[in-house]
Amino acid sequence: MGHKSVLGCVTCGIGGGQDSHEDLELRRRSRKIDRDLKKEERLKRKQVKLLLLGAGESGKSTFLKQMRIIHNVNYDVTAQLEFRKIIYQNVVKGAKVLVDAQRKLNIPLADPENKVYGDQLLAFDKFAELNNETFPQFQAIIAKLWNDPGIKATFARRNEFQIIDSVEYFLDHSKRLAVRDYVPTLQDILYCRKTTKGVVEFTITIDRVPFLFVDVGGQRTQRQKWFQCFDNVTSILFMASASEYDQVILEDRTTNRLVESRNIFDTIVNHMIFSNISVILFLNKLDLLKKKLPTSNISKHFKEFKDVKQVAEFAKDFKAEPSDLEDVKKFLVYLFLSTRKNNIKPVYHHFTIAVDTGNISLVFQDVKDIILKKNLDALLLH
16 A cells, blocks of 8 residues: 555656646746737837938937937947047038038138138048048148138028038037047037938837837938838828028929928828828927028018918918018918818927927927827827
């Protein structure tokens, strides 16, 4: 009897009444995989996908940089050094554009000796070689040219040629940039300009909700890539440069930039695929708009600016004063919102300064509230 009892216990231990350590571990892993898959599915359903659209140089990539800064997603040293190289290129290319424009516009230099510096700059084309060793050699030349009233007079006519908006900022800070151990500040990174090619995706968790930002190049050659990003979009953030009413696009040097932007907005806001998606319009570069108004009359570029009755339907108390900032802002709202064929769906709009972290932080707080309220059920936040 005793022998059978012992054998029975041994058989029980081996035969299946209890699981081995390996079986328990396999089951534990399987349950964990199931939990992870369910969690991933919940997150995907909760995810807010924001599509950043707009013409080239409207500020989409700058807005994305602000999202990183505002939500403390820091740039590592490698990224900062990459920005440093792009900043050096922005400065030298910008200075070259100014010298070239100064000559084409026949604007005389105040100091004839600066012509030699201009020649040296125009002869340079090895932008890939610019670094913290080579850039300081250019700084003195660039500073002398930038301080010449002839170059300043050329810059004042920048709407007549193609130049990046941030060139003034970098030329004003060229001495600081030329220090050997220079590391770009967050403000430098915001002003840094590099054309977006392809699709850039970036996810930030905000208030326990994953926000997927999708930034797509705005140049005409990049727009065919927009359609591959249209699946599962929560909202569209459409960026337009409010200050570009007197400039033409790079691609054909004929089409007014604001007209180009309005035409793209028209296509997006009236597209069937977006009929149930909220569109938020950012009229960006308000700071540059303020600077430009005293010297550039918007009514010379947009005859409809004088149509008080038409504009007033979208913006009350419009008086058609081209030097008045509030009137110009009202006209810009009219210009874009009047494209809508379906007036039932609201289009929210904000005037923004993409390089101003405080401004974007406040605006995004409003935008986030709009998006989360509108998509409350879909996001499973109730």
